[in-house]
Amino acid sequence: MSQKIRKLQVQGVHHITLVGADRQTSIDFWEGVLGMPFIFDQPNLDDPSQGHLYFDPGDGRLITIFTSEDRKPDRRRTPTDPGCVHHIAFSISQATFWQVVERLDARGIKHSGPKDRGFMDSIYFSDPLGLTIELASYRFEPPEGCRHADVMIEAHRIRVARGDNHIQREHLADAIELLVERTQQSLSTSRTAADPYRN
Incomplete structure (x- = not known):
């Protein structure tokens, strides 16, 4: 059995x-x-x-x-064979992210410069043993009661449905709106977009 x-x-x-x-x-x-x-x-x-x-x-x-x-310490790149660690990413705030280049440059640490990842900003450099370190900063905060992963999966679904190549800010904004509507109550009979400036 x-x-x-x-x-x-x-x-x-x-x-x-x-x-x-x-x-x-x-x-x-x-x-x-x-x-x-x-x-x-x-x-x-x-x-x-x-x-x-x-x-x-x-x-x-x-x-x-x-x-x-x-x-x-051996600064040669750590192996990237199958089964090896390619890099480790650590989360930082946007305030810190925009100081990274200046602070790495002050130490003489070579880096990638800022990279636009659509849903986050990233910068890469090596530790003293050749391991690639990524400092990553999300471009969004999830709604109350949701996690970054909740926003990412919804943004992915929106991206795929629209036939877009990768997640961009618009997908994130639409995902956040969807999650707020799904998880937070309202007394309104309609939660669609409205125009209070019309004549």
Whole structure:
């Protein structure tokens, strides 16, 4: 008798662990460049010869780094073979996004410059070990009670229905309007657009 196949439902990213170089390089990059508080420090419980540093990226999740004083930074690009990490993206505000170029330039860190992604702005650069880091800033805030993912799926549906190539601001605005209508009540008999300036 075969058993029913069932999902293992995840509910978010718990943490991401990266293999780092020495301890100080990790602290200087993750806290000293990206501003992530260094919150926890212990040995790697699977290999006590390594350290295990924990950083808070701002949402209460964790970025952890295995460190060893025997490893030195190597700025060559990390592998992008199948199964490897291509890049890690971190969320930043629009206020911070528009300071990134100036602040990376002040450190002499090469970067991509701002990239228009339609629904967000992005900039890319490498950590001291060659891992590509993306700083991403959404161009919208979801309606109360909704998540960014809720807006994205609705914007995607709108984009596909219109035959557009990729999500743009108009798709986002229309998705937000749809979600507000769907999730927030109104006493109006009609929620269609109206013109109060007509003669």
